[in-house]
């Protein structure tokens with residue numbers, strides 16, 4: 393049942409003033425509507441909650457998890473101890489006061505905060521907002537969240553098992569790494585971004601993961617890490633592999649400098665992800681409440697200064713690599729992301 397009421401620009405659902413929760417988050421957690429560390433971590437949290445569901449576990453008679461059910465927050469004592477959730481307790485704690493005064497289900501709030509934060513990043517698509525999810529009654533089983541050390545096979549199988557998420561859709565979901573950083577994989581180099589533009593939701597992530605790796609982000613390699621093309625940038629082993637695997641390389645390359653495609657495909661894949669374990673027919677669509685606070689135009693994709701077309705490990709046999717302009721100036725290194 394689509395019960396929807398729009399009044400003076402505010403979206404109401406189930407007695408919740410959704411726009412008021414949005415404004416509360418933007419005033420506080422997102423520091424005046426910024427694409428900050430908390431925006432990135434809030435998007436990460438949506439995924440780590442939603443992926444906690446397994447059709448094969450359920451089929452074998454075991455508890456398979458509830459997907460986007462808020463379990464990562466409700467059962468934080470269990471789930472933040474999972475290896476894949478290292479460090480995620482920080483954003484759960486930071487979100488808590490906003491959650492408590494939101495009147496939303498925990499499951500809704502987790503996805504909502506991710507959508508609001510992402511909208512603050514220039515270039516980001518408007519993510520869908522659904523209200524009315526049922527909250528978890530049990531923690532997710534462990535080992536359902538893919539880790540950067542896993543193979544492409546393992547990760548693709550996991551996404552299919554979670555909810556028929558295809559290889560192409562995995563490529564799209566990884567656009568989230570455009571605004572991502574790492575702190576716990578190699579704790580000696582915290583806040584290291586995964587691309588050179590961590591405050592912009594652009595296609596640079598897909599460009600830079602295709603460049604030849606030349607250096608480790610810290611002094612030594614760590615589990616789940618691949619050599620990075622630029623000092624100060626961190627490359628996940630799994631991102632390296634997706635950019636080069638025959639099943640994903642062409643779709644990966646097709647994202648380069650196609651901002652519209654990235655926006656549309658990421659938004660659709662995010663919607664699918666954010667509804668895992670829930671029935672959309674029981675939910676209210678409040679997507680109108682997401683407004684972009686920042687400019688939505690981004691620069692064309694580029695080769696980072698100091699790189700040439702020779703540095704691209706092209707892996708798609710079907711299509712020539714898009715021709716990109718080279719950022720002017722001497723070879724860059726990337727500073728850690730700004731934290732409050």
Ligand SMILES: *[C@@H]1O[C@H](CO)[C@@H](O)[C@H](O)[C@H]1NC(C)=O
Nearest residue numbers: 407408409412413493494495
């Ligand atoms: C939450 O519910 C209380 C009590 O009904 C109400 O006063 C408050 O405005 C609600 N908050 C939001 C954000 O909807």
Ligand SMILES: *[C@@H]1O[C@H](CO)[C@@H](O)[C@H](O)[C@H]1NC(C)=O
Nearest residue numbers: 447552553554555556668669
């Ligand atoms: C995945 O696809 C199978 C086979 O088409 C179907 O039975 C199942 O319900 C689907 N699962 C989800 C979560 O969409």
Ligand SMILES: *[C@@H]1O[C@H](CO)[C@@H](O)[C@H](O)[C@H]1NC(C)=O
Nearest residue numbers: 579580581582609610611612
């Ligand atoms: C790398 O090693 C050098 C020399 O031992 C040390 O000074 C520096 O702090 C190390 N950097 C990191 C990130 O651990």
Ligand SMILES: *[C@@H]1O[C@H](CO)[C@@H](O)[C@H](O)[C@H]1NC(C)=O
Nearest residue numbers: 646648649650651652653654
């Ligand atoms: C961007 O992607 C869309 C959708 O796949 C495609 O139709 C379009 O040709 C692409 N644009 C460029 C410039 O490659």
